Amino acid sequence: MPTPNFPSSRLLALNQKPVKPDGSYVLYWMVSNRRMVYNYSLDRAIAYAVSLNKPLLVVEPLAKGYRWSSPRFHQFIMQGMKSNMHAAKNVALTYYPFVETDEYPQEGMLRTFASSACVVITDDFPCFFIPQFVRKLSQIAPCLSEAVDSNGILPIRGTDRLFTVAHSFRRHCQKVLPDFLSESPLSSPTSNLSLPRLEPLGDDVISRWPSAEPLLSQSDSQWMTNITTRLDTPSTDLVGGRCAALEHWRRFKHTRLDNYHLKRSHIDVDATSCLSPYLHFGHISPHELVRDIQDRGNIRPEHLRRSIVDGRRERWWQMPPGPEAFLDQLITWRELGYNRCANDPAYDKFETLPEWALATLNIHRNDERPYIYSIEEFDLSLTHDPLWNATQNQLRKQGTIHNYLRMLWGKKILHWSESPETALSIMIELNNRYALDGRNPNSYSGIFWCLGRFDRAWGPERAVFGKVRYMTSQSTARKYNVSTYLDQFAPEQGNIDA
Numbered sequence: 279m280p281t282p283n284f285p286s287s288r289l290l291a292l293n294q295k296p297v298k299p300d301g302s303y304v305l306y307w308m309v310s311n312r313r314m315v316y317n318y319s320l321d322r323a324i325a326y327a328v329s330l331n332k333p334l335l336v337v338e339p340l341a342k343g344y345r346w347s348s349p350r351f352h353q354f355i356m357q358g359m360k361s362n363m364h365a366a367k368n369v370a371l372t373y374y375p376f377v378e379t380d381e382y383p384q385e386g387m388l389r390t391f392a393s394s395a396c397v398v399i400t401d402d403f404p405c406f407f408i409p410q411f412v413r414k415l416s417q418i419a420p421c422l423s424e425a426v427d428s429n430g431i432l433p434i435r436g437t438d439r440l441f442t443v444a445h446s447f448r449r450h451c452q453k454v455l456p457d458f459l460s461e462s463p464l465s466s467p468t469s470n471l472s473l474p475r476l477e478p479l480g481d482d483v484i485s486r487w488p489s490a491e492p493l494l495s496q497s498d499s500q501w502m503t504n505i506t507t508r509l510d511t512p513s514t515d516l517v518g519g520r521c522a523a524l525e526h527w528r529r530f531k532h533t534r535l536d537n538y539h540l541k542r543s544h545i546d547v548d549a550t551s552c553l554s555p556y557l558h559f560g561h562i563s564p565h566e567l568v569r570d571i572q573d574r575g576n577i578r579p580e581h582l583r584r585s586i587v588d589g590r591r592e593r594w595w596q597m598p599p600g601p602e603a604f605l606d607q608l609i610t611w612r613e614l615g616y617n618r619c620a621n622d623p624a625y626d627k628f629e630t631l632p633e634w635a636l637a638t639l640n641i642h643r644n645d646e647r648p649y650i651y652s653i654e655e656f657d658l659s660l661t662h663d664p665l666w667n668a669t670q671n672q673l674r675k676q677g678t679i680h681n682y683l684r685m686l687w688g689k690k691i692l693h694w695s696e697s698p699e700t701a702l703s704i705m706i707e708l709n710n711r712y713a714l715d716g717r718n719p720n721s722y723s724g725i726f727w728c729l730g731r732f733d734r735a736w737g738p739e740r741a742v743f744g745k746v747r748y749m750t751s752q753s754t755a756r757k758y759n760v761s762t763y764l765d766q767f768a769p770e771q772g773n774i775d776a
C-alpha cells in the first residue's frame with residue numbers, strides 16, 4: 279500500500295476492487311482540486327505510482343453541458359488548465375487537459391481511460407455534480423478507486439455531526455483543529471519525482487478525446503470559438519489559474535490582511551482577498567493560505583489556546599485581529615458549509631432550514647409584499663432599488679458581489695418574491711449562473727443564511743421575514759458609504775435615501 283503516513287481521514291474508498299498491477303498507469307481524474315501542489319489527490323496518486331513503479335496520468339476534463347456551464351466558467355477553468363500545463367512541463371507525470379466540444383464529446387472517456395488504469399484517484403467535493411460523478415466512477419472503474427479530500431483544514435468526513443450555527447462549529451474547530459493544522463498536502467509533490475514515462479496513448483483514444491494543449495496555447499479570446507455551453511454568460515476580466523490566485527493572495531497578505539477585521543464590510547474599500555473563485559475551482563489551497571499566515575505570525579499549532587473551547591472568534595489563534603478574523607472566515611465559515619454539504623444530501627432543499635425559520639416564514643407567507651419581481655426582472659436589475667440593482671449589475675458583469683452587499687442581495691430577493699421557496703430558487707439560479715465562486719458549499723451557506731440557516735431568530739418580527747434577520751438598502755447606506763459603489767455599478771439610477 280502507498281504512503282503509510284497518508285491521512286486516512288482524507289480517503290474515501292469508492293469500491294472494493296483490487297489494484298490492477300498490470301494496468302498501464304495510475305490515473306488521477308482531476309475535477310475539483312485543479313492544481314499541481316498542495317493537493318492530497320495528487321499526493322495519493324503519486325504514492326501509488328511510486329509504489330507500483332507505473333507512469334502517472336493526470337487528466338483534467340472540462341465538460342460542456344453541466345448545469346450553468348458558460349464561457350464565464352470555461353475561460354476561468356481553462357486559464358487554470360494553462361497554469362497546470364506549464365506546471366507539468368519537465369516533471370515526471372503526464373498532464374492531459376481535455377475540453378469537451380460538439381466534435382469531441384466526453385462520453386465514454388472516463389470508462390476508456392479507467393480501463394487501462396491500475397488505480398483511479400479523484401477529488402472528493404461535497405457539492406454540485408461531483409458527488410454523483412464520484413458514485414458513477416465507483417461503478418465504472420474496473421480497479422480500486424478512491425476519492426481524496428483536500429477541501430479544507432478539517433476533513434469533510436471527520437464528523438457526521440451537522441452544525442446549525444457558526445458558534446458550535448467554531449467550538450468543534452477549537453477542539454480538533456490543532457491536530458489537523460500540522461497536516462498538509464505537499465507543497466511541491468513533483469520535485470525530484472522519478473516515474474516511468476507513459477507510453478503514448480493509442481490513436482483511437484487520442485483521436486476521440488484529443489488533448490486540449492493546442493487549444494490552450496491559443497489566445498484566450500479564441501478559446502470559445504468551437505465550444506458550446508449551456509448558457510452564454512460572458513467571461514469576466516478576472517483571470518483564473520494559479521499565478522493569478524497567488525498574486526491576489528500576495529496583494530491581500532501585504533496590504534489588506536492586517537485591517538481585514540476593520541474594513542471587511544466597507545463597501546467603498548477593496549478589503550478582502552477575492553480568493554473565493556480560486557478556492558472554488560481549486561486553483562489555490564486553504565492549506566497553503568493557513569500555513570502562510572501561521573509562518574508570517576510565527577505561530578505553530580502548539581501555540582494555539584487548546585484550553586479555550588468557548589466558540590468565541592477572538593484570541594484563539596493568538597494572532598493580531600486581522601489575521602484572526604480572516605482565518606475565522608476561511609475556516610469556520612467556509613468549512614461550516616462543507617460540513618453541511620458533506621453530511622446533508624438535501625443541503626439545497628428549502629425544508630432543511632431550521633425549524634424556527636420554517637415556522638416563521640410559513641406564518642408570514644401570505645403577507646403582502648411591497649414589490650414582487652420575476653426572476654427576469656431580478657436578473658436584469660429592474661427593481662425600484664438602485665443599490666440592489668447595482669449588486670445584480672456587479673454579479674452579472676464581474677461574477678462577484680461585495681460580501682456585505684451579497685447579504686442584502688439575498689435578503690431583498692426574499693422580501694420581493696412571491697414566496698420564500700421562489701426566493702430560494704431565484705437566489706440559487708442567479709448566484710450559480712453568474713458567480714465565479716458559485717456552485718460551491720458556500721453558495722448554499724450564503725443563500726440559506728438569508729433565509730435563517732446558521733442564524734437565530736431576531737426581533738422585532740416583520741412582515742414577510744417574520745423572525746428572519748432583516749436588511750434594507752437604507753440601513754446599509756446609513757452604515758457604509760455606498761456612493762462610489764453606486765457610481766460604479768448603477769450610475770444612472772441615483773442615490774439611496776438613507
Ligand SMILES: Cc1cc2nc3c(=O)[nH]c(=O)nc-3n(C[C@H](O)[C@H](O)[C@H](O)COP(=O)(O)OP(=O)(O)OC[C@H]3O[C@@H](n4cnc5c(N)ncnc54)[C@H](O)[C@@H]3O)c2cc1C
Pocket residue numbers: 542550551552553554555557558607608609611612615679680681684685687688709713715716717718720721722723724725727728
Ligand atoms: C447570498 C450569498 C451568496 C453567497 N454565495 C457564495 C458563493 O457562491 N461562493 C462563495 O464562495 N461564497 C459565497 N458567499 C459567501 C461570501 O460572500 C463569499 O465567500 C465572500 O464574499 C468571498 O469574497 P472573498 O474571497 O474576497 O472573501 P474573504 O473575505 O477574503 O474571505 C476569504 C475566504 O473565506 C471564505 N468566506 C468568507 N466569507 C464567507 C462567508 N460568509 N461564508 C462562507 N465562507 C466565507 C471564502 O472562501 C473566502 O474566499 C455568499 C454569501 C451570501 C450572503
